[in-house]
Amino acid sequence: MPATEMQPLVSLCQRRGFIFQSAEIYGGMKGLYDFGPLGVELKNNLKAAWWRAMVHGRDDMEGLDGAIIGHPLMFKYSGHVDTFNDPLTECLDCKARMRTDKMADPTVCENCGSKNLLPPRAFNMMFKLQYGPMEGSGSEAYLRPETAQHIFTNFKNVLDATSRKLPFGIAQMGKAYRNEIIARNFIFRVREFEQMEIEFFVLPGEDEAWHDKWLETRLQWWESIGVPRSRIQVKDVAKDDLAHYSKRTFDLEYAFPHGYDEIEGIANRTDYDLGNHTKHQEELNLTAKVHKNTHSNARLAVQIDEDPEAAAKGINGPKKWVVPFVIEPSAGVERACLAVLCEAYTEETLPNGETRTLLKLKPHLAPIKAAVLPLAKNKPELVAKAQEVKNMLQRLGLGRVLLDASGNVGKAYRKHDEVGTPLCITVDFDTLSDGQVTVRDRDSMAQIRLPLADLAAHVRGAIEG
Numbered sequence: 001m002p003a004t005e006m007q008p009l010v011s012l013c014q015r016r017g018f019i020f021q022s023a024e025i026y027g028g029m030k031g032l033y034d035f036g037p038l039g040v041e042l043k044n045n046l047k048a049a050w051w052r053a054m055v056h057g058r059d060d061m062e063g064l065d066g067a068i069i070g071h072p073l074m075f076k077y078s079g080h081v082d083t084f085n086d087p088l089t090e091c092l093d094c095k096a097r098m099r100t101d102k103m104a105d106p107t108v109c110e111n112c113g114s115k116n117l118l119p120p121r122a123f124n125m126m127f128k129l130q131y132g133p134m135e136g137s138g139s140e141a142y143l144r145p146e147t148a149q150h151i152f153t154n155f156k157n158v159l160d161a162t163s164r165k166l167p168f169g170i171a172q173m174g175k176a177y178r179n180e181i182i183a184r185n186f187i188f189r190v191r192e193f194e195q196m197e198i199e200f201f202v203l204p205g206e207d208e209a210w211h212d213k214w215l216e217t218r219l220q221w222w223e224s225i226g227v228p229r230s231r232i233q234v235k236d237v238a239k240d241d242l243a244h245y246s247k248r249t250f251d252l253e254y255a256f257p258h259g260y261d262e263i264e265g266i267a268n269r270t271d272y273d274l275g276n277h278t279k280h281q282e283e284l285n286l287t288a289k290v291h292k293n294t295h296s297n298a299r300l301a302v303q304i305d306e307d308p309e310a311a312a313k314g315i316n317g318p319k320k321w322v323v324p325f326v327i328e329p330s331a332g333v334e335r336a337c338l339a340v341l342c343e344a345y346t347e348e349t350l351p352n353g354e355t356r357t358l359l360k361l362k363p364h365l366a367p368i369k370a371a372v373l374p375l376a377k378n379k380p381e382l383v384a385k386a387q388e389v390k391n392m393l394q395r396l397g398l399g400r401v402l403l404d405a406s407g408n409v410g411k412a413y414r415k416h417d418e419v420g421t422p423l424c425i426t427v428d429f430d431t432l433s434d435g436q437v438t439v440r441d442r443d444s445m446a447q448i449r450l451p452l453a454d455l456a457a458h459v460r461g462a463i464e465g
């Protein structure tokens, strides 16, 4: 049974070192969180799983890591300066600020029930900053509110460097910043977060089939990290609610304790983005309505054969420029971590009536892969043997392996269940004579005796599957 309330999970995350309020000793800042010793492992494992599946596991993808600070013209031509707005209202009685498109009734204050609200105004969510030592106009830049724009502005660079042909994608993971009107629901809506984004470039006309294909690919990935389809609702966003650049969007909404909410958007962005950032727009038969670009020095298009069938037969015919359409699967790392944690969070009643809390994390995501426990902490020969076993497992390079020498095995089991450690390995007095250890499985609590010679293969099998 996944988490049905957020509070127990939030408190586990704080207590066990997954996630802390940022700058808590100064009262914290709303919408900013720091990932602690276990949180950073979970987050890194999750991002690595995405990169492995979306980049290393495919033949049609390149990676990118763009700058976080964005050129003002990039965000002018992307449309962010003019349109990256949320509708903001303020209650004149209690001074609460709210986003009207997320309110149950936009005429009633969510905080105090007053109807004394200011009319909504467009609030731009980008963080503006001064770039370089000179203040004033011309020195402003923005923290990127999404990673996507660097992919579009590097389209030609990547194409030239790799000689890719359509269809192919560029993937990027990294920080994004949005000055959200209200940050809430723990790490669900924050002002600094990370995105895992793909811009997949296809021939116009092939976009709809690729859009469907990406929906399926991404649902499979969510399943692989422990978020099953049965807990994701795919919303085919209604025409009236589509972003201005989108032909069609699927929102993947996970069943969070606070209700179904978005973990990923998969949009068909047509030729809007490359079309906005390209030079010579008028020659390119763009389908999207774009802003006239008088600054770009690159043609963001590919050359294709006018008659592909003839070209396939080796006949050299005329070529034409085409601006690719873009399919964009865009997921948030924090929301993914939260969905994974919610899904893994389990409270079980044991036969003796006690409850145990565990995180049934997929082993490849678990922050600690295995804990090695000497049965007693005051027996140097046991601790030394446990240390030896821990060193051996650490060298496998599977992730964190800890020596937990508290000497209280029962307590250590409970702690490691709670943080999702798949395996606990106990070194006892018999180990010293028979060379065997006890391996306990987190989910079934089953214990087996295993010769040390077989331990590495067993642990590898359990973690890598």
Ligand code: ATP
Pocket (backbone or CB within 6 Å): 146, 178, 180, 187, 188, 189, 190, 191, 193, 195, 262, 263, 264, 265, 330, 331, 332, 333, 334, 335
């Ligand atoms: P929402 O409607 O919830 O504000 P969005 O539709 O604006 O989200 P996108 O612009 O599609 O979000 O961004 C892609 C992904 O980035 C989202 O699916 C989400 O996982 C993540 N994301 C967006 N905004 C935030 C945020 N403030 N905090 C955490 N993750 C976010």
